C-alpha cells in the first residue's frame with residue numbers, strides 16, 4: 001500500500017473535475033432510521049442532500065422515538081416491509097447515490113444487503129451507525145458481524161472512532177495517528193475507502209478527517225484538517241456528512257474533492273448551529289446556513305379589479321337608490337306625473353352635458369376602438385335626448401329649468417373632462433351607465449314579475465330599460481375602466497375611485513330630486 005498524505009484545508013475547493021455522466025440533480029436515497037426532532041437520521045440526510053443540490057429519497061429502517069436529549073424507544077417494522085420500500089424506489093427511480101445509516105439489527109442489514117445490487121452504478125456510502133451521541137445503542141450488539149460484512153459492498157465507509165474500532169474488532173484508538181492506521185487497516189481488509197472522522201478525538205483543538213482511498217492509488221491518505229468548533233449542537237453531524245458526501249460524489253467522482261466541499265459546508269453548519277435553538281440537549285446543525293431567504297415581498301398592490309372595488313364601496317348609494325320613494329313609485333306606478341315629467345326633463349338636460357363629456361373621453365381614448373366606443377355613446381346620448389323630447393316631453397307643458405342636482409352633476413363631469421386624464425374621466429362617467437342599468441334592470445324585472453301590465457302608467461318607459469345594447473355598452477364601459485385602473489399609477493387609481501364615488505353620489509341625488517321637489521326646483525316646475 002503506497003502511503004501519500006495530502007494535507008489540505010477546507011478552503012481548497014476549486015478546480016473540480018466533474019464526471020461527464022453526472023446528472024444535474026442527482027437522485028440520492030437515504031436508508032436510515034428517523035429522528036422526529038429533525039437533526040439526525042433520515043431527516044438530517046434529506047436536508048443534507050437538498051443542501052448539496054440533490055433530490056433526496058428515504059427508506060425507513062427503524063422509527064426512533066428520540067430527541068436532542070436521547071433515544072426513548074425504537075420500533076422496527078418487519079423486514080418484508082423494508083424490502084417493499086426498497087423495491088418501490090428502485091422499480092421506479094434511477095438511483096445515483098445511496099447513503100446507508102442506522103440499520104438497527106442483523107435482519108435489517110441482510111435485507112439491505114440483498115437489495116443493494118438493485119442500485120448498481122450508484123455511489124454507496126455506509127455510515128456504520130452504532131451508538132447515538134447521547135450514548136444510546138442504535139445497533140444490536142449481535143448485528144456487528146453482519147455490519148462488518150456489509151462494508152465491502154460500499155464505496156466509502158464513514159465510521160467515527162468507536163465505530164472504526166468495532167468494525168476492526170480492536171480497541172478504540174487513543175490518538176489521531178493510531179486512528180488513521182486503523183482506517184488503513186479497514187480499507188485494506190475490505191477494499192472500501194474509509195473516512196476516519198476526528199469528531200471524537202478527546203481534548204483535541206483540531207477536528208481532522210482522514211480519507212483512506214482504497215481505489216486507484218490504493219492506500220492514499222488525504223487529511224482534511226479544520227479547527228474544532230465550540231458548540232454542543234453536533235447532533236446528526238455524522239449522518240449529515242455521509243449524506244452530503246454521497247450527493248457531492250455523484251458530481252466530482254473524487255472522494256478527496258467531495259470531502260473538501262462537504263467539510264467546508266459542514267463547518268458553516270456547525271458554526272451556525274446555535275442559531276437554530278432546537279431542543280434542550282445536543283441540538284442539530286444548520287444544514288441550510290448557505291440559503292439566504294429573500295426579503296418578504298411587500299404585499300402586492302390591490303389586485304382586485306376597479307369595478308369590484310367601487311361596486312363594493314358604493315353599496316350604500318345603491319341600496320339608498322333602490323329604496324328611494326321616486327324609484328319605488330315609478331315601479332309600482334304611483335309616481336305623480338309631474339315628478340315623472342320633472343325627472344325626464346332633467347334627464348334630457350343631463351344627457352346634453354353628458355354627451356359632451358363622452359366626446360371628451362373619445363378624444364382622450366388611447367385606442368381607436370375606445371375612441372369609437374365613446375363617440376358612439378356620445379351620439380346615442382344625443383339621440384336619446386331628442387327622442388325624450390319627441391316622445392315623452394312633448395305636450396307636458398313648459399320644460400322646467402335645470403335643477404341644481406342636474407347642474408352640479410354635469411359640472412362635476414365637465415370638471416373631470418377638463419382637468420382629469422382619461423382614466424379618471426372614464427371612472428367619472430361610469431356610474432351613469434352602471435347605476436342606471438342596475439336600477440333599470442330592477443324596475444324592469446319588477447314590472448315583468450307583476451305581469452308586465454300595459455295598464456301601468458309608465459309601462460312604455462319601463463320597457464325601455466330592457467335595452468340589450470345599453471347593457472352591452474355598460475359592460476364595455478366597465479371593462480375599459482378596469483383596464484385603465486390596472487395600468488394606472490397609485491395616485492390615479494385613488495382619483496378614479498374618488499371620481500366614481502362622487503358620480504355615484506350624484507346618481508343617488510338625481511333619482512331623489514324629483515320627489516324632494518325642494519323649493520328651488522319646485523318653483524321652476526310648470
Ligand SMILES: Nc1ncnc2c1ncn2[C@@H]1O[C@H](COP(=O)(O)OP(=O)(O)OP(=O)(O)O)[C@@H](O)[C@H]1O
Pocket residue numbers: 132133159160161197198199200207208209226227228229230231234235236237238239240241266267270
Ligand atoms: N465540534 C466540531 N467542530 C468541527 N467539526 C466537527 C465537530 N464535531 C464533529 N465534526 C466533524 O463532523 C463530522 C462527524 O464527525 P464525528 O466524529 O462526530 O462523527 P459521528 O460521531 O458519526 O457524528 P454524530 O455526531 O452524528 O454521531 C466530521 O467531519 C468531524 O470532523
Ligand SMILES: Cc1ncc(COP(=O)(O)O)c(N)n1
Pocket residue numbers: 032033034035040041042064066101102129131132133134138234235236237238239
Ligand atoms: C436515526 C438515527 N441515526 C443516526 C443517529 C446518530 O446521530 P448522533 O450520533 O448525532 O445522535 C441518530 N441519533 N439517529
